[in-house]
Amino acid sequence: MNEEQKSGRIFDVAILRRLYAFVKPYQMRFYSLIGIIMLAACLAPLTPLLIRYTIDTVIASGDYPQLTLMLMLMIGVLVVQAVVQFSNTYLSGWLGQYIIRDIRVQLYRKIIQLRLKFFDNTPIGRLVTRSISDVETLADVFTEGMAAIAGDLLQLVLIIGVMFYTDWRLAAISLSTIPLMLFSTYVFKEKIKTSFNEVRTAVANLNSFVQEHITGMNIVQIFGSEQIESEKFRVIxxxxxxxxxxxxxxxxxxxxxxxxxxxxxxxxxVWYGARQVISSDVTFGTITAFVMFINLFFRPIRMLADRFNTLQMGIVSTDRILKLLDSEEFTANDGKHTPATIRGEVTFDHVWFAYNNEDYVLRDISFKVSEGETVAFVGATGAGKSSIINLLSRFYDINKGTIEVDGVDVHEYELGYLRRNIGVVLQDVFLFSDTIENNITLGDKRISREKMVEAAKLVGVHDFIERLPGGYDYNVMERGSTLSVGQRQLISFVRAMVQDPRIIVLDEATSSVDTETEEMIQQAISKLMKGRTAIVIAHRLSTIQKANNIIVVDKGRIVEQGNHEELLQREGAYANLYRMQYKEVV
Incomplete structure (x- = not known):
């Protein structure tokens, strides 16, 4: 069964216990809400009893002063009920919104700590559904869920008790249609539960489809698939x-x-009571009260089916949220090592790695990069080059072997500290819909504007940024759509450099830019590499000829390594790659 179609048990004690943990910071208000709901249930039978007494005693005796008093009393009861109803509605809504705020924050914090492997296997639309739709459904548990159901059940019990105390014969007749009501309620509950499951599945499908296709809109338009995708969306x-x-x-x-x-x-x-009134066995006030009792009795029953489904959907949503919160697909951050400085020595020792724990993409990889050296990785697409730098920054964890920085296993470093000391520039640059400054600093208050401007000048993009409307406050829109590929690449380069990392990683960083922009980056690299360790992945062999060590990777293994001249003289894999690129240039 699709996860979106699952139905949960209404009284799943384990989930309810976990859910109460989110209520605990607001438990005084939660208990106040329960008290208010109980008070509302107790007030419900009061008005019919007052009306019965007024008709049978006050009006019958012609006591007009007491009639005025009873009217004032009934108005007072209605006012109290209105205040209680307001308090119930406001407090339940307040409680629900504060709790889902806390859950959503906790959920988002969890999501940003998950391994990249999790995102490889999980549609983004599903995570959007968890963070928005499921959390909103959870809010209904507090506005229309357990407390409201308890209040309805208490009201039913009280009304039944009062009805039988008042007149057991009229009570029995009033409740004679209950089996039919319960049957129709059960049928409705089952039908609407299936319907809710279908709606939830449709919402998840819509979220996934829209998110994926808006993100990939350039592909849709490049291949002229607008009509096809519109038809797919119409079906969903x-x-x-x-x-x-x-x-x-x-x-x-x-x-x-x-x-x-x-x-x-x-x-x-009315039929039975009228006959009893004629024979003086039942009063007119009693019949009037029972008519009101019936309305008060059947209204909670009508609502219970809806509330039970709301609670059930809330339990299902809670279960999915908790599974995400309990996911162990996160990068463990147990390390405490945070030295004053990192020299930048990198060692891979017999490293094996597989994305799915079965098919190894890296096999027995061993190399060492000394402090201040530049090492370059070359090889065919899919050879495993990018996997190597992903492992260094612990975006993924290795299966076997060890990776060390300055002789210390990367797992022993505090994760944030390790990543701040590894500046990464990727081929596929992602910029947020925000200012250039916030895209460079990512909101890190430790990075001053002066430091950012200094890094931008070093890279050679300060003048270009200053020419934009607003300069560093210019909003680049989603994914940096208002900038060219080269401009986005340069900004990502500044973003990496402003952290002053001891290790620089360039993953095809110049493959998507024009020659002029590449020259700017190369000039910046030559300045920034001094005193830093550099790991470069490139298809253009002309950009790595000065590297201290060039490592050729093929099918997850290192097949040869050395400097540019040594590898050419060996007439091996590197020499073949070099000749192929030279032919392309010629």
Whole structure:
């Protein structure tokens, strides 16, 4: 069964216990809410009893002063009920919003700590559904869930008790339609539960489809697939519409049926009661009270089916949220090592790595980069070059072997400290919809504007940024769409450099830029590499000829290494790559 289609048990004690942990910071308000709901349930039978007493005693005796007093008392009860209802609605909504705020923050903190492997296997739309739709569903648990159900059940018990205490015969007649109401409520509950599952699945499909296709809109338009994708979206959107209409239909049928059943109960009471009034066995006030009792009794029953489904959906959403919060697919940050400085010596010792724990993409990789040296990795696409730098920054963890920085296993470093000391510039640059300054500093208050400007000048992009409207406050829009590929690459270069890392990693950093921009980057690299360790992955062999060591990777293994001249003289894999690129240039 699809995860989006699962139904949960209403009273799943383990999940409810976990859910209460989120309530605990607000437990005084939560208990106040329960008290208010209980008070509302106790007040419900009071008005019919007052009306019965007024009709049978006050009006019958012609005591007009007492009639005025009773009217004032009933108005007072209505005012109290209104205040209680307001308090119930506001407090339950307040509690729900504060709790889902805390859950959403905790959930997002968890998501940003998950391994990249998790995102490789999980659609982004599903995570959006968890963070937004599921959390919103969870809010309904507090506004219409457990406490409200408890209040409804208490109201039913109180009303039944008062009805039998008042007149057991009229009570029995009033409740004679209950089996029919319970049956229709059960059928409605099951139908609407299926409908809710379908709606939830349709929402998840819509989220995934829209997110993926907006992100990949350039591909859609490049290949002229607008009509095809529009048709796909129409189908998914129709499924969403049909699921919602089914839900609307069930509601449209159930509530009139419930009203008819309640009306039948009222008719039976009036029919039987009228005969008893004529024979003086029952008072007119009692019949009037029972008509009101029936309305008060059947309203919670009508609401219970909806509330149970709301609670059930909330339990399912909570279960999915908790599974994400409990996920162990996160990078452990148990290391405490934070030395004053990092020299930049990198060692891979017999490293094996697989993304799926079965198919190794790196096999027995061993090399050493001394402090201040530059090492370059070359090889065919899919050879494993990018995997090496992903492992160095602990975006993924190795299966076997060890990776050390300055002779210390990378797992012993505090994760944030390790990554701040490894500046990474990727081929596929991602910029947030924000200012250039915030895209460079990523909101790190430790980075002053002066330091940022200094790094930008060093890279050679300060003048270009100053020419933009607003300069460093210029909003680059989502994914940096208002900038060229080369400009985005240069900004990402500044973003890496402003952290003053001891290790520089360039993953195809110049493959997507023009010759002029590449020259700017190369000039910046020559300045920035001094005193730092550099790890470079490049397809253009002309950019790495001055590297201290060039490592050729093929099918996850190191096949040869050495400097440019040595590798050419060996007439091996590197020499073949060099000749192929030379032919392309010629």
């Amino acid at each position: 959107n129709d499924q969403h519409r049909k699921a919602n209409i089914r839900s609307i239909w069930y509601y449209s049928v159930y509530y009139p049926v419930a009203d008819i059943i309640a009306a039948v109960a009222v008719g039976l009471v």
